[in-house]
Amino acid sequence: MTTLSRAHVMRVGIPWWGGRVSPVLDTAERLLVAEREDGEWVLGREVLLGRSSLPERAARIAGLGLDAIICGAISRPLAGLLESSGARVIPWISGTVEDVLNGFARGELGRKRYLMPGCCREQGRGRGRHRRRGGGSGRRAAE
Amino acid sequence: MCPSDDDRRTKDPTPDGEATPGGGGPLEHHAGAILDSIADGVFTVDGDWKIVSFNRAAERITGIPRDEALGRHCWEVFRASICESACALRETMTSGEPVIDRSIYIVRADGRRIPVSVSTALLRDSNGEIIGGAETFRDLSVVEELRRELAGRYSFADMISKNHVVQGIFDVLPDIGASMTTVLIQGESGTGKELVARAIHGESPRKDGPLVVVNCGALPDTLLESELFGHKAGAFTDAKKDRPGRFTLAQGGSVFLDEIGDISPALQARLLRVLQDGSYEPLGGTATLHSDARVIAASNKNLSEMVERGDFRKDLFYRVNVVTIDLPPLRDRREDVPLLIDHFVEHFNSLRGKEIGGVSPDVLEILVRHDYPGNIRELENIIEHAFVMCRSRTIRARHLPPYLGVTREKREGKEPASLDEAEQRFLRAILERNGWNRAATARELGIHKTTLWRKTAITTFIPVRIRNHSTHTAIVPSSGHPFNFPRCNELCVRSAADALGTGAALCGHGPHGAVEGSMGGREGRDRP
The missing domain is CATH 3.30.450.20 (PAS domain)
Incomplete structure (x- = not known):
């Protein structure tokens, strides 16, 4: 069996706007795809989402083969579309992209400083699937 | 404040x-x-x-x-x-x-x-x-709810129609949803097959489970197999870790197999097994897994014809074809076009933050008459195009995509000045529709082709040179689209010549070659 170890590249997508996480994934126009290898963010490229419809947007994002999508607000329909296509979504995150990527790598995105107002997800609680994947992947990537 | x-x-x-x-x-x-x-x-x-x-x-x-x-x-x-x-x-x-x-x-x-x-x-x-x-x-939620309540007579889930065929489908969708049976949705591209699948899933007891969508036509065979059934680490070069398939992800929910007619015979056999007893093995795995996902399939091809041709397994067809929903193309339900236009205008208003009230009467006429080879998706794209172009509160003909054949006069809002002009525009539109084939145009109009020539030649055509016959002059429509010239037609040339004031036939009776180029108008006849 092929080992994952150091050769594994993690790809994370963040809708961004002016250096920050876009407020709403449903209407975000640009997606930053960041790659992490051997504990460092090594590459970033931008994917234009434009003004696509929700199914098109979900298909576009799902087609990027991302390990996780970190975003701000996301509507239920879009979250459902992304999850049904197998994508891992870490929603309700705010802040600068750099800060958020580093927080993700440290597995800290569940902390209040990264969360949008009104979102009560706490460290070690909340929507387990999202938190676990965000935090867990980050920790593994950081090793 | x-x-x-x-x-x-x-x-x-x-x-x-x-x-x-x-x-x-x-x-x-x-x-x-x-x-x-x-x-x-x-x-x-x-x-x-x-x-x-x-x-x-x-x-x-x-x-x-x-x-x-x-x-x-x-x-x-x-x-x-x-x-x-x-x-x-x-x-x-x-x-x-x-x-x-x-x-x-x-x-x-x-x-x-x-x-x-x-x-x-x-x-x-x-x-x-x-x-x-x-x-x-x-908060406009209540207003929106009331509006939906009023519009609800013509809608089901996210679908809208007052066509009697589609209304019949709306009537049975709750029962189909509750039945848990396999469903086949057939219809041309853009008719809303995925919306129907979502509605069926939403009406089923599994609505709280996932609806996993797989476009079978978008993936090559090996990738599709891995996508559907998953793979174990090491199954192939890039399989670095175990990956669950869509059937696994759809546990407790439904899996929507779009364009099922595009899958290969080998994969058809594996899919048949899942449909028969729910069992499958991930790529590279030996343990048999069981899926309880409900299967909703769709195809834009006629599967029964594919079965007859031997392109689709008969046993799989009968497994899939337990309940079939045939969605009519938009050209067969033109009464829905105004409803859909309103729906898309509202949709894009909320998406783009615009306040467009609707379309002008002539745009409505154009859109109702259009044949929509791309069906509802095409209409949505047309409205989206118009939203980009429109800066006022009403979508007008000039905002529509050019391929809809909106004439310059219509774009500029000019009406024909006379009956003759109206007739010329009408004939030109029919000619364009028939690829400038005069025989086909005459057949469609139910008139003799010489009558068509007589009606169109004077104002519509200009002379051009013909390759290999530099001394000859032939005619093409003023748009530059060449006619077919199976043989010389003296009548039409004379009509054109009369129109040009030469009083003489410009064309000899030798064989015609390819058109070299338009001379750019009446004055062009004097050019070498």
Whole structure:
């Protein structure tokens, strides 16, 4: 069996706007795809989402083969579309992209400083699937 | 809202969340009480776009407590469809002009989209300096609910139609949804097969489970197999870890296999096994897994014809074809076009933050007459195109995509000046539709082709040179589209010659070659 170890590249997508996480994934126009290898963010490229419809947007994002999508607000329909296509979504995150990527790598995105107002997800609680994947992947990537 | 009160409040924002609409002084307490008594949501921002006041209605509509909102950037709190691309407050701060009743939506923390209308205003201090902005927003959920209630007669889930065939489908969808049986949805591309699948899933007892969509036509065979059934680490070069297939992800829910007619015979056999007893093995695995996912399939090809040709397994067809829904193309349900136009106009209004009221009567006529080879998706694209082009409140012919064949006159709103002109436009449209084939055009019109020539030659054609026959002149339509010249037609040439005032036949009777080029009009006949 092929080992994952150091050769594994993690790809994370963040809708961004002016250096920050876009407020709403449903209407975000640009997606930053960041790659992490051997504990460092090594590459970033931008994917234009434009003004696509929700199914098109979900298909576009799902087609990027991302390990996780970190975003701000996301509507239920879009979250459902992304999850049904197998994508891992870490929603309700705010802040600068750099800060958020580093927080993700440290597995800290569940902390209040990264969360949008009104979102009560706490460290070690909340929507387990999202938190676990965000935090867990980050920790593994950081090793 | 009292500007002086706002001034005092916005001069000293407290990002730590200590600012309240009431602030400290008695006047500010009054302002806070007044703001809280308003049914519309109100928030104000300072010059750094941080929220300095947030009233009770704003808390209710957004679902965000005031103490969490204060001191945060407005886009983190309001989370509106226009925050990133067309912020109303930014527009007001830039132009100084208020925005009134712009329809948008916001996303609450629970993921619900709330339609709201927003209005904005500047906040100035006593010296007239801009110190921030105020935004009021009204929850339109109830209005939207009522509108949907009224429109509900013609809709089901996210589908809209008053066509009797589609209405019949709406009637049986709840029963199909509840039946848990395998469903085959057939229809041309763009007829809404995925919407039907979503409606069936939404009506089923599995609606709380996932609906996993797989486009079988979009993936090569090996990839599709891995996608459907998953793979174990090491199964192939890039399989670095175990990956669950879509059938596994759809446990407790439904799997929608779009374009099922595109899968290979080998994969058809594996799919048959899943449909028969729910069992399958991931790529590279030995253990048999079981899927309880409900299968909804769709195809834009006629599967029964494919079975007859031997392109699709008969046993799989009968497994899939337990209940079949045939969606009619849009050209067979033209009565739905106005309803769909309204739907898409509203959709794009909320998406783009525009306030377009609808389409002009001539646009409606064009859109109802169009044949829509791309069906509803094409109509949606047409309206989206028009939204990009339209800066007024009504979509007009000039905003439509050029391929719809809108003439320049129609784009400019010029009506034909006479009956003859109307006849010429009509004949030209039929000629264009038939690829400038005069025989086909005459057949469609039910007239003899010489009659067609007589009616069109004088005003429509110009002379051009013909390759290999430099001394000869032939004719093409003024648009530059060459006619077929199976043989010389003296009558038409004479008509053209008459029109050009030469009084002589311009064409000999030798064989015609390919058209070399248009001479650009009547004066062109004098060119070498």
